[in-house]
Amino acid sequence: MANSPYSFEKWRQHVATDPLEGHEVSSLNDSASTDSAEPSFCTGTGLSILSDYICPDIETAEREVVFVTCFWATMSKSRLRLCDALRALSEKVVKKRADGTTHTTTTENIKVYICLSSVSLLQKLRHIKSADGYVYDPTEWNEKLKLPAPDEIPGLDLTVKSIFIRPFSVMHPKFVIVDRKFVWVPSCNVSWESWYEGAFRLKGSIVEKFHKFWAEVWNPETLRLQGVAGDVAFPATADVNLPPLKDQSTKLQGRLLKSFANIPANREIQTLFLPSSHHQNPAFRPCNMCRAPRSEPRTPLNAFTKFLFANAERDIYITTPNITAKPVIQGLVRALERGINVTIITNTNLMVTEQLATSGTTTGCCIKSLSKLHKRVLGAWAAKATDGGEESPDVKKPGKLSIREWRAARKGRDISGETAFAKSHLKLTIVDEKVVLFGSGNMDRASWFTSQEVGVALYSAEVAKEILHGVLLKDIEKYTRTVYES
Template structure:
């Protein structure tokens, strides 16, 4: 199935009356009456992989420092950390330049979770909590207003009890440039990734932010057509140091589909249906995997969502090669609470069912050979766990936190969503699907370079088949 037919299929599903009605109260939900508005062109500048600190230091903070008018930073988890220290230094530098120029630069920081206490006290309203300068200085570790006089700084958090976090992570510079990282502002030394881009797709991110996070006076045009930021982001990407891997993309006018997934109230996994809410991201991912013709690569921190596992098995059954890359022990307690299971248990079940497919195919193949028929057997399944290098030192990523799905070497989905039940049922997520063999090829090469020596094969069906030969 070609990319255009795939998009048409997804748009058709999103336009079904029952889907429109089911999502009637989703926030945001501005695409409900016309899903085609989620289509946009993008100019991809660069890609990078490393720890969260490395991604911020080499891609995000240099871009923030060069902002002329406005910085919008959206993240999920916020914690005192080296990343926050570097962000504070960047904000102070930005403020000093603004003061020198005789103006203020707008900075909007949006997050969902900083501590258990914050979440317990957080209002359940999607209007969220606006943090005063005193509280953001004392509780969040940000500079006080007096320390950044050149910034019009506001901080807002949104969280809904018990488990509905706002999980997207993105940075908008002057409403012209987007940085789309997988990392939070936190102390976690995890394997992360980031894409930088500009072009019409920026309007998608801006509208999403305006519809959900922004205050009424944020609905203004803050740019003057300056293209300096886009050029500097591109140079930052190519000159990166300290990253595990990075590359310029220089890809113009790439087809993309913006994929929001609004949050929903928590439901107990064993008492409710596993059918996920029909959000653009959920529908697109399941449709994409179901239409795969040759190969599917899924990189996810966790794998606990039944329909995803079923979709991957169905792809194998069609003869598609499937590679799953995940973490062995990442947020295990959270998995149990939100999904009633763990990644390790789900991987074990996935492998067990794939072996059953192989066994069934082996028996059928013998019958077909006797009848003079040829059949295509199940696709190869490879499951890998992240394994930090032993010689990596203090900066060695300890877990993989990248969320990336690649199909047939030409379509990729990058964003905040995991292949776990929390991402598909409860938390707000955001993904971006792109169609480009060149971009996907460079991202894949960059990813493989960064992952070199950091994987352990848990299961490879080729070895199973070889034992039958």
């Protein structure tokens, strides 16, 4: 992949000639080249992903758990499952102390950090203005967040913190780090919605990038005191034995790719860590007519996404909850003009109020606009191709555009009693079946202009093909319908 127009080397050259925006937090200032290994990928509802995969991995922790989410629904089964995992983790420590036969070593409490941004509208309206955030007192854990009270988890040293920057800047990343050995990167929050979600599990040096990002954003006091990113070394990739994942696909709630047959266990995959800092809604106006023109912040995630669109050679595949960001629409139109095929999977009736508040438009309006622009591109090509009455071989035929709307055929219930994938909340882009871009970022204006995000790019044809052809297409065909196709 070294010779591809979107290779590591070409990306570095691109950034050197057109620098990323500066930021005082070093983790938000650069697109870090790193590696990952033993990827796993699963789909399902947020509850099934947390219950079947993430929480069992949390329960294996021996020293530290970092749990970062955007939205925290106090009255949700996902919250209940996470609380059960915290109790189990605490009980493990307490039992180990009780079973100890020697006093020469001490069983330390496991450190657990829960980081969140949004609980309710009232919480956001009342949130402190400081980017340092708000640390919940232990007496508030149960009262405000329905977490276990301190006496329920004596084996844990729990810290709970929220950060929200008014008016719209949520901390949107979602990831879980266990013992600094591996990281889960899900699309889901701790919420009640029965949406289609996905999650990657990775080990390798990518874990250190996530941990440094977390420490600088959520736990800077530790860095100031220690002067380093942590007091525990990160294990070598080859020394990390991942907990086994139990395939829960028989529940009909999702699928699991726990191994990629063509990738050896400890083979390093070229990876980019791509953060995007929050901004206090630059240049936003509630009406399109009075909105000042302003380019999007040149964050690593924004810049790399545009870089992929501009250098795709064959096809771009996007699944996103919403699509309202003008840079995305413009980049896709230019790709179509170059002959690149584009497929978009999205929703047309998801968080419409939020879309209007943060972007002044909706996904439904934007995909109609994109369809019209594509027809215009096709018309211009047809006019040039037949100029003079003969087709011109020098005129590049535009790419095909396919837009599919997430709409379950039935609004019934699956075998576990939950509504089956009412909407899609997965954020995933695959280019040329070679590069997989995933994380918290949507293709909407909020993610591109205001929210803090984290993305990861895997340079792996094996991963891209297995996910696209082995997992997604089966669900896409089942739960979507075509809105536009050329």
